[in-house]
Amino acid sequence: QKEVEQDPGPLSVPEGAIVSLNCTYSNSAFQYFMWYRQYSRKGPELLMYTYSSGNKEDGRFTAQVDKSSKYISLFIRDSQPSDSATYLCAMTWGGGYQKVTFGTGTKLQVIP
């Protein structure tokens, strides 16, 4: 079993839709959770960073963490064509000095 499971998609939605991206994990030691956005042939860009259960909102993005269920989500409201990218969930048990374990990424396409 992989430490982090993420549906690879692809996920196609119409512009303006609410997008839900999810990951499950098996290692209860993970304490810090991130979402990265990666455009084709580019490095990952940090979108959200959280270390507690609950919701964290930043603009159109909301990150949700449920440590009891080992489940994290990223919601994108009012999705735009520019949101089309691969979204990677990532997690670590320590701070930035620790190895980050990534999900395989979900490819999102927002259709105008």
Added chain:
Amino acid sequence: GAVVSQHPSRVICKSGTSVKIECRSLDFQATTMFWYRQFPKQSLMLMATSNEGSKATYEQGVEKDKFLINHASLTLSTLTVTSAHPEDSSFYICSARVWQAATDTQYFGPGTRLTVL
């Protein structure tokens, strides 16, 4: 946010040659940098952790003599792929630890696409 750069962005080389990739933190000092590789449609796999002034720590299965890492300053880490072969063709991405405000995480460079002929 913190900016991490990589050079070159793309390199094509012949089998048997060595290739050096640079990773720089542009507006901050990075005591810890990381090197990842990513195959098409796969996630990032950590290769090694690079600490300034000390030897890199390699992940299991990564040949340290083939992938030489040097973190000579607080803003520069280099990855040298020695005697490259076609199976080394991949997307190599570095990241740097950033600790600011309440966030202690990694920021990534734009990646280097290596093609070995």
